[in-house]
Amino acid sequence: MAKTMGKVLITQKRSTIKRPKNQQKTIVALGLGKINKSVEKELNPSIEGMIKTVNHLVEVKEL
Incomplete structure (x- = not known):
């Protein structure tokens, strides 16, 4: 993760079914x-903290 404040493209790659409520709410x-x-x-x-919470469900690309 870049330390400079830029833009990122976050894409959901996995389902939130059978995931803890905090991860489901973070995705929303x-x-x-x-x-x-x-x-x-x-x-x-x-946003960086939210990405770390659900990093196994999303794909992140720096723009």
Whole structure:
């Protein structure tokens, strides 16, 4: 993860079925919810923490 504050493209790659509630809520808070849905976010410490929580469910690309 880059330390410079830039933009990232977050794509959901795995389902939230049978995942803890905090991971399900984090996916929704990121604006995801369906497999292969992508959102572009400004990288900041808050978003970085959310990505770390669900890093096994998403794919992240720096823009």
